[in-house]
Amino acid sequence: MIGAAALSFGAGSAARAVAAAVRAPAKVQPLPLGDVRLLPSDFATAVEVNHKYLLRLSPDRFLHNFRKYAGLEPKAAIYGGWESDTIAGHTLGHYLTALVLMWQQTGDAEMRRRADYIVDELAEAQAKRGTGYVGALGRKRKDGTVVDGEEIFAELTKGEIKSGGFDLNGSWSPLYTVHKLFAGLLDVHGAWGNKKALVVVEGLGGYFERVFLALTPAQVQEVLGCEYGGLNESYAEMHQRTGNPRWLKMAELIYDNRVLDPLSNREDKLANFHANTQVPKLIGLARLYDITGNEKRRTAATFFWDRVVHHHSYVIGGNADREYFFEPDTTSQHITEVTCEHCNTYNMLKLTRHLYAWDQDGALFDYYERAHLNHVMSAQDPATGGFTYMTPLMSGAERGFSSTDDDAFWCCVGSGMESHAKHGESIFWEDDAGGLIVNLYIPAEARLAKRGGSVKLETSYPFTPTSTLSFAKIKAGKFPLSLRVPGWANGKAEVTVNGKPVTPVFARGYAIVDRRWQPGDTVQITLPLDLRIEAAPGDDSTIAVLRGPMVLAADLGSRETKWEQADPALVGADLIAGFVPTDAAAGRYATKGVVRPSNLDFVPFYRQYNRRSAVYFKRFSEAAWKVEEAAYNAEQARLRDIAARSVDVMHLGEMQPERDHSLTSEMSWPVTYRGRQGRDVRSGGFLEFDMAVKPGPLMLQASYWGDERGRTFDILIDNTKVATQKLDHDAPGKFFDVEYAVPEALTRGKQKVRVRIVPKDRSTAGPIFGVRLFTAKPAAAN
Structure with missing residues (x-):
């Protein structure tokens, strides 16, 4: 009630x-997933497609490293992608949970058989090791060789800790990977009482108990500076299953002070934190509140949910740009091609269900419905079963389902195979x-x-x-x-x-x-399914169009055709009046007179699997649009003028132009942001390339993103410094160009020069989104 x-x-x-x-x-609880059967719908189709995907996957390939590192002969070749990196093993934990969920959702006995088989294999590998540990994660040594990752834990117990956001002593997020295995084993035990699964997970629990109890409180915090998933939740669940107070003590110990203390005090300091790293920590605190009644744990979980949902999220319910939280209420400044990592929403929905068990407020499920329909359902291609990593909201961005082969097992593949096995659970x-x-x-x-x-x-x-x-x-x-x-x-x-x-x-x-x-x-x-406008948090001029819970998108055409036009805008006093249903039962609308530069059809966003979309639009009155149009035309004229005076253009981050300009670098990587490609250079590295020149005064122009913080680097031409560039919120929310005068002495008698970019110590250069050399305009006559 x-x-x-x-x-x-x-x-x-x-x-x-x-x-x-x-x-x-x-007190409320969902009906057991095993008691729910889906009827025909897009949700049922998603489960069916995912079911086939889970059957296609090989348990023995996931188990390769578990057996190899335990001294047992692998039964099949290892998978590629992340499973061949030091984060190997994380997918198996997700796969175990997905098998459990699919068995519950469909009743397919093969799902249960596979899960039990995996548990048996893990038990054998654990017994062979004899320490309680079982795992597949690797560790990259200084000489570049990859070995069994268990050796890092012995180093930790000795106080030898090198912890970063994602690297711990040469292993990629090892405790995150360990948590996935904990969670999968607990799910197998909870679903049908597989006692061996609990034995294996308790063995793991004891192993990591010894690791953590060897650390000082300061060292614990240092270790927790590296992503650890929801390991606190797993220990709390182990306590509930066994009644053993050891596991509750461990759940309380695994507490990241830097992130969780502010949330417990109702302080939003989420900006610049990696988003998905944090959500599982709060799920764990919610579980601890259930056990201990500690109100600080409840406060942290509820405050976090409220801030993320109402101040850090996009209209489809996803959050984060480039995987990181941004400042609250600045969503409109972060509409890019790297928005909305699926794992974030997968975990936010888990947290939502948990909070609902405490407080049956329908608003919690208003969010759940929005994120489930518009984000989770958009992250699986029903034609291939492939998953997205990000769900981009930048106009014209390609969604990108790249997990259809055996080399793509990143995190959102794991959370994707779980999400689409349980559409009946809530x-x-x-x-x-x-x-x-x-x-x-x-x-x-x-x-x-x-x-x-x-x-x-x-x-x-x-x-x-x-x-x-x-x-x-x-x-x-x-x-x-x-x-x-x-x-x-x-x-x-x-x-x-x-x-x-x-x-x-x-x-x-x-x-x-x-x-x-x-x-x-x-x-x-x-329920009424009227169209409505919704503004981005903190910016009434950036809007989206919804029909009931469903986000609509302007259809910009096939993904096969690159979108190279200006972002569409909505113009007028009564925008909804310009929408005309063409097939209301399919959520399809035409527009008349309210879209600039021309009319577009609007369709359900989540179904745009292989189409390009526009979700967010700048809103203008007719008068404001005329001013905007004039400014746009002036900018186009400026760009045409520079293009006409250009001598050479370097498209950084693109393979052929980099080859054509003889690019060499160290500690430099290609980047893509808001549809533009570029490169950055990390401390200790450099970037250099050739550019053609001609006689006379020249200008070197570089393009940057206006929200970069604290970057300082030198720009040299033929080893002579021409500028030191500092980047620090120079043009929030947009790209900007900086022009540097090139001394004629550096180009006289030459056909080309060598441009070199070098970051200052402990700094980064760029990212730089293109470099251009063009002739300077003649000085104006007095």
Whole structure:
């Protein structure tokens, strides 16, 4: 039952007025995933496609390093990509969980057989080692050789710690990888009571207990400076399964002071932290609150959720740019091709479910629905089963499903195979007082064990407004049925029972019908699916278009055709009036007169698998657009003028131009940002390349991103310094060009020169998004 004070609604909704009070909420839990079966929909298709993908994968290939490093003969070749790097083994943990979820979601016995087989193999490898440890992660030594990563843990216990954000003593996020194995084993044990899985995970738990207890508090914090996933959550869960206080002590010990203390004090200091590294830590704190009742843990988890959802997220529910949190309410400055890492949303949905168990506020599932529909569903290509790493929101960016071969096992492949194995897990919830809650309108059937019957949910939502719930073979009895009414519906929900209108109680985001239910009863809820505008947090001039929970996108064409036009804008006083439905049941609209430079069709964003899209738009009045258009034309004229005077252009980050200009470098890597390619140079490295010259005064121009911080580097021509460039928030939210005069003495009598970029000590050069040499304009006559 959903508890809250009365809510009030605007004129016209008096018939749906709420009761003055509703009893306090009872404890809730989702219906077991094994009791839910999806009916045909995009969600069911995603599960089916993922099911085939899981069957295609080979357990023995994932187990290669586990056996090899334990001194056992591998049974199959190792996978490529991350599985052949020092982070090897993380995918197996995800795969175990995905197998469990797919078994629960579909009942396929092969999923369970594979999971049990993997546990048996891990138990054999663990016994062979004899230390409690079992793992596949590697360690890169100073000479470049990759060896069994277990040797780093012996170094840690001696106080030999070299910890960075993702590297710990030469191994890539080893505790993150360990956590995935903990989680997978615990899921196998929890699903069907595989006792061997618990034995293996407790062996691992004891091994890492010895590692951590050998450290001083300061050393623990140093180790935790490297990503450790949700290892605190796993230890907390081990405590709950076994009752062993050792594991609770470990869960409390694994606490990153630098990140978690501010959140416990309700301080948002998330900017510039790697986003997905942090979310699992908060899931762990939420689990610890359940066990200990420590209010600081609850405060940190709820405050973090609120700040991320309302101040650090995009319209599709994802968060982070280049994997990092940005300053709150600056979303509009971070609409790039590297937004919305899928793992972040996977973990945010786990946290949302946890918070909902504490406080049954429908607003939590408003977020869940948005992120689940628009981000998670967009991150899998139903034609291939491939996953995205990022879901880019920059206009014209290609989504990029690159996990369809055996060399792509990055983190979001692991979270992707889990996400698309469990689309039925949060549709139906029940409380301990007998109430039933519908949180997601996804077609499904579910067994109601407590009621001795079943329930069926039929709907085409969010494409059509009505969802129908029918009870079959249910024991007659009185209980409340709570149907979520999203906040964007503004309380405008129509409910019928057996075809007759009823007046439900509206409370905390739910329409509640409390009556005596009988077999054959049918309930319908109809929600308005009007188009609406939503501004980016902190910037009313940057907007997106939604229909109900579904984000719409302008269709910019096939991914095969590169988008090289200006970003479209929305212009006018009544933008929604310019949208005309062409196929409302499919969420498709044409536009008339409100898009610049020309009309575009709008479609559901998540279905743009192999299409290019625009999601965010700058909004202008007609008068403001004329000013913007004039400024745009002036900029184009400037660029044409420079192009006409150009002698040579260096497209950094592109293979053929770099070869053509004889580029050499050390500690330098290509980068792509907001559709532009470039390069940076790290401390101790350099970048140099040839550029053609001609007689007369020349200017060297370099392009930078305006939000870089604290970068200082020298620019040399033929080993003569022509400039020292400092970058520090020079042009927030945009690229900018800097021009450097080239002394004629450096080019006289030459056909080419050598440009060299060198960062200052402990600094970075760039990134630099292109370099150009062009003739200087003649000095103006006096």
